[in-house]
Amino acid sequence: MNFTLLCKKCGKVYPMITYYWKCPSCNFPFNLITQLSKFNQFNQIIDKNERGLWRYRKLIPFSEGLVTLGEGNTPIVEMKDEGVILKLEYFSPTGSFKDRGAAVSLSRAKFMGVGSIVEDSSGNAGIAAAAYAAKANIRARIYVPKDAPSAKRMIIRACGAEIVECESRKDASIRAVSELRENELYVGHIWDAFYIEGIKTIAFEVFESGHIPDAIIVPVASGTLLLGLFKGFFELNEMGLLNNIPEFYAVQGEECAPIYEAIYGKIGGIKNSSLADGLRVDDPPRKDEILSVIRATSGDVFIVNNNEIMGALKFLYRKGIIVEPTSATAYAAFRKTRGLGKVLIPMTGTGIKTIDRLNLIFE
């Protein structure tokens, strides 16, 4: 396949190997466009002897599987009574879907021969970046807000990454790019176009399993999960393999809901969604793209509060589905809908990382 890295705002094309992570003229995030051929069967383009992401390597740039920790190929569990399909993304090297993105970003970094990668995150993305950098034998520096859970910081450090403590999540984002040195690649998941190439393989796996949904409900912070899933289904459609792209429903906590507010206006009253703290990106760089996906697929956006998240989380645990509260936000939104047809919800990450918060929930 041919890949093109471009800025959709000014139309300028950039080389695939660049230390820029956004258009230097427009400050706009890059998009990666795959020039696709038509196929009669998905089989024609799959590497059948591979598993996980690398099964779809022909559709992924820098996909020689340079850096892999066994990511992808996650199970699908059908909850028949509830009428929903769960894609269990917590079956993964560091316990979240972020591993797919990190696998592609770090494979590119390794191909480029960078000296160090830099990421900003307080949680799953930071752990994924640290683990894949370790595997790639590339140094990593992770900028984390000072209130990041100590357990998560410990895993990052245990993988050999350097941690830089910052005043806030926002400050971490600012410092990560302003303190970049020569030969250091910024792979921040909020910006990185290559990250999305890893995430899109979830859609390929869902398609290959035959469980094609009518609707997908996705927690949204920076939007990599929603955009990756959409890109995967969009490419299947482009290749002539899938007629209809599923409807995309975004979910946010009511305390931080830029996508919801862009459509429905400011949320008033008392807000209480501290359990959705995995979804706190005030001003996602790809906000317009997220809104386009929702509109183009006739989807919608939901907000949820702590009560609803707690209810969903309890329910999932009582079915043996041990996930983080972020995954429960999407299940909580699912409970507020009806008649969407076959619904798919990605279970974003393991509940083992957030177990210390269960006291609050279950006592």
Place this chain on the structure above:
Amino acid sequence: MNFTLLCKKCGKVYPMITYYWKCPSCNFPFNLITQLSKFNQFNQIIDKNERGLWRYRKLIPFSEGLVTLGEGNTPIVEMKDEGVILKLEYFSPTGSFKDRGAAVSLSRAKFMGVGSIVEDSSGNAGIAAAAYAAKANIRARIYVPKDAPSAKRMIIRACGAEIVECESRKDASIRAVSELRENELYVGHIWDAFYIEGIKTIAFEVFESGHIPDAIIVPVASGTLLLGLFKGFFELNEMGLLNNIPEFYAVQGEECAPIYEAIYGKIGGIKNSSLADGLRVDDPPRKDEILSVIRATSGDVFIVNNNEIMGALKFLYRKGIIVEPTSATAYAAFRKTRGLGKVLIPMTGTGIKTIDRLNLIFE
């Protein structure tokens, strides 16, 4: 296939559906014997449209996949520089290989229509039993020592299981069976013959992947992992699909090493293997079976101490392999060997559950 449940000591055959978990005359653990035919290709006996355990359902009793949470089908990662293959068993519903055993035990329990299951464990096995019982909609009572980590107890409770606190690990084992009520099935992994049927599928997956090892290094407490792996390779051999069964190397911490001591005699001097606390079964009911496997395959047994475990754990983290100290015991033993040929090590469980102990290790 035909399955026979028997006591190897007195030779008596028991029905497959029984509330006994050991021979009531001999107090000897049951063995499950599968009467196998010869095949030319493994493909002839695999359910190709299934994934995980249920791909091999013809070789498993009560295998209609009654209770599943997406277990099995774990990745294999080759560490070429180190000359070892890792089977990543932490890609699983509750983060450890125990999920395979619980899937079969609870599938049987569901088939039997039991009112409640009972297990004794302080860790991974208790969590697996609680999660699968939740999925099966069967009540669960887990006997745990009072010093079990609170995070693990919290997950068990979050899945809706009842916890009974006991004075010690030994006391938990005693009370679990002495307090059994009518219509309650004891599925204790230390005894349960059906548990091993789930574990043996690791061998089938390894075989199907084509990575057939010369040697396997396995942490041993009650021995379910070693015995399950052996049973899998033994059955492949019986079916005429595999010529040589790999050599089996057991690993124990020096503080609790009944298998090592049975071969090499009492360990003297100062012992220090607190990090191997996942391997504390003083007197495993299947000790003789474990010893037979080691002898029959020309294997051996290793002991490791905290220094060695810490070294191995650090090394694995620095490769992005985030595992519990128990997995590191096997890697530590691997580092003390040479010339075993192709070596396989199962990575038993996720390091995320034990992250609170990393302070001790990495500070």
